[in-house]
Amino acid sequence: MNNNTITEQKHSPLGGAGGGLVIINYGAGNIQSIKFAFKRLGIDAVLSDNAEEIKAADKVIFPGVGEASSAMAKLRATGLDQVIPILKQPVLGICLGMQLMCKHSTEGDTTGLGIFDTDVIKFSNAVKVPQIGWNEISNLEGPLFKGIPENSHMYLVHSFYAPQCTEMIATTHYEVDYASALQKDNFYGVQFHPEKSGKVGQEILKNFVSL
Template sequence: MNLVIIDYGAGNIQSIKFAFQRLGINAELSNDSKVIRNADKVIFPGVGEASSAMKKLLASGLDVIIPDLKQPVLGICLGMQLMCNSSEEGNTNGLGIFDTEVKRFRNAVKVPQVGWNKIENLESDLFKGLESDFIYLVHSFYAPKAKETIATSTYGIEYSAALQKDNFFGTQFHPEKSGNYGAKILENFISL
C-alpha cells in the first residue's frame, strides 16, 4: 500500500500520519506531482483558511493534478471543502470536483461547530459495516446537501458530512480524530 498525504503547507498533517500508523500503514508526505500520481491512495488534508489554501494549490500546480487523479482520494475537512465548486470563505473558487458551494453557518448556531456530532444517511463503501455514530468536527463553513452527499449531519441545518464522486471522497469531519469509529472509516478507505 502506497499511501500519500498531500503536503501543501495547509495545516496539521501529523495526526493523519499517526492515525494511519496506528493502522500499521506508513503514509508518505509529499507535494511532488509524480509521487502523488503514482500513489495507490491519496489523502488531501487541510485546516485553516480556504482562499489562502487554494492559493497554495494554485502556486504548486496541485489544482490541476488533484482533479485529474484516478485512484481513491480522500479530502478531509478543508480538503473536502476545496474539492467543491467554491467557498464563501475568502470568496474563492474550489477544485470543482463536488458540484456544490461551501457556505458559512448562520449565527443561529455557535460558529465554529466544535465537537462530536452524529453522521447519518450513510451511503458509500467508505462507511461499509458502519452504523450512524459520532464523529469529531471543527468548522465554520459547510457543504450543503448535494447529489454527491454520502453522509449528513445536522447543525442548525442538515449539511453534507461526507461527499463522493467517482474516486473522490471528502469528509467534513476528522476521521483521524474520531476515535475507533474514525479509524474504521480510514480502514475502509484503505480497503477501497
C-alpha cells in the same frame, strides 16, 4: 512544481507495485495527526508535494486546516490545483480538503477545484460558530461507511459547510442538515476528522485503504 519537495518514507505501505498512501503536504493540513492515524493501522504514509509521486500513489489523502483562499493559493503556487482533479486512484479530502474539492466557498470568495458539484457556505449567527466537538453522521452510503453504525459520533471543527446535494453520502445536523461526506467517482470527502474520531474514525480510514 516546487523544487523544495517534501517527501518522507518512499516505500509502498499498501503493498504491491504501487506508490502506497500519500498525504498531500501543501502547508495547509493537519498532516501529522493523520499520519499517526494511519501508523496505528500499520501504514507508513508518505508526505509529499511532488506531482509525480502523488499521481503514482495507490491512495491519496487531501487534508486541510485553515482558511480556504490562502489554502487554494498554496495549491496554485505548487501546481497541485491542476493535479488533484485528474487523479485516478481513490482520493479522500478531509475537512478543508473536502471543501476545496467543491466548486466555490464563500470563505474568502474562493473558487475551488470543482470536483464536487456544490458550493460551501457559512453557518448563520443563529448557532455558535465554529461548530466544535462531536456530532452524529447519518444516512450513510457507500463503501467508505461499510460496517459503520448509523448516527456514529465524529469530531468536527468548522464554520463552513456543504449543503445537501446529490453527491452526499452522509449528513450531519447543525442548524441545518448538511453534507458531512461526499463522493463522486474515485473522489471522497469528509467534513469531520476521522483521525480524531476514535475507533469509528479508524474504521473509516481502514475502509478507505481497502477501496
